[in-house]
Amino acid sequence: MLIHIAGLPTSPTTLFKHRRRRSHLVIQGRFREPVPLDAVLTGQTLARPLTRLPSPWLMRALCHVARRLSPSLVISERSLLAPICASAQAVHVAAPGQEPALTDPPQEDMRLCSPVLSLHGEPLPTDQRRRLFASAQAKRARPVAAPDHVYTFHFWQHLLDLASLQLATPIYRIDLATHLDGQPLQLLACTRDGRAVWAFEARRRRAY
Template identity: 30%
Template sequence: METIVSAEIRPRVSATGPKKVADAAAEGSGAAPAGISTRGLNPLLLGVIPSREAFQESSHYPILVTNSPFIEGKQVIDGNSSYTENIEGINTRVMDFESEVTYGKLRIDIRSVKSTRPGFFDGKKRFVEVAVQAQFKRECKTDSLCIGQELQNDVALPVWMRQVLLNTAAKAFSSTTRVEVEGTPRYFMNPVLAACQLINVSRPGEEPTLEDAKEDVRLMLPKAVDSHGNPLPSEKRRKWCDVPANVCSASYKPGLVYTFKFWQHYADFGDYRLSVGWLNLDLSVFMNRFPMQLTVKDVDSNTYAFSVLVWHERLVYGAGAKGLEAGAAAAQLGGGSGGGGGGPGVGSRLFAGMGRMLGGGK
């Protein structure tokens, strides 16, 4: 079996202690909705799964966006700190936010839902765009601040798929990617500097608006310039920052304003599907009732700059619930170390797609 050299595997710190579980339960009903199986469900989700009525009433139907209960400490977005209330500002306005790590402004646009801005996605392939303008409350290492996806629920994955995941991660992700496929959570995390399509670093009072921000990281990385001293274009900056030696001496510090934009065109939040080439995957089944996330995380400290959960009606009450038992049975059938359960070719394309969904596209 091929040796993994580029994917870095780190120990995790649990965010599901008794107090955290009690806090999450207090926000919601304290129990999963009637008829929802709790097998493999993370305890923090038991009391915060949206009801059918909540989806039907959501201004973002068929999705509902909430603060994540997996955050240590409080997070407030658009005046909302609840784990169960819909964040109404999605698709409609720039929102103030604050977490244990950062504070500033946040705009989230999601395609193909009830609240999608008319014309915003015209001429663009992307399914979601996130714009963040923030100051840091404390210093964060460049290789630790990441965007990505976490899976906090238990999932029965065959051995061959775990092997394929690790080997594919070494090829499909940037060399600075962090990957964890054992235990909870499992995750794919890409450093912000190597993943975001736009980054601007400014002094307070000189920062651009979210709409007018231009690529420029010279205040943070003075060597990230072309031969004329101008800021590197976004794609060149991403490649330059994917070399650890280029960024190891830098960090995110209080006293500067950081503007980030990232988007992707592989995971459709409105339809809850992942499409990569010939592969079209129903995420409502694959995610085992755990919602997709929009997350920026300081991985080393297990704290979040911000994190929201994007629930989809089908995830809880549609194909996801109906396909759960079938998915578990298929995983058991594919549990051999060879190419069973669809063969490593399928897994390779699946997880390569998950890697690419973290960034890229128009």
């Protein structure tokens, strides 16, 4: 795993210069067993509900904005999850030894998973791959993550500032430290039946 957060002295300035993104996460590894990729989710799960939330009408508006940004997002009282291949900005699948370095520029290539992830012999473009996994077509095609391949996922986003725990939505700015009830943020992937694919905790001392 490699994570860069905007504003930290250890993060390359070129990664964020002239870009809105607040963090860039790279995850690379192999699945231990075959898993249908449409069944792998990423997002947040909490042991306890958020506390001291804004008014219900504002929460409904925030949920509406979140679903506009990610139509496949599923929101519940203690979780916020979306299909990983509909969320990641880049996904690369390679034979062992041919995977890109974590510091390489993001590459898109999922052709080893399924013919539907190829277009005229070339990798399916990112926007088409994300639409595919956000639709019922992914369930019909059922691309499978195989243990003999190496998977590299890139995620970046501009709403959540991990350095300050501030969530800046288009309509409201939220200080997550006041709502998490002492819980860490998660960098999480799991299957629909609850099995962990990876799980890392993002903690800030000011939140506890």
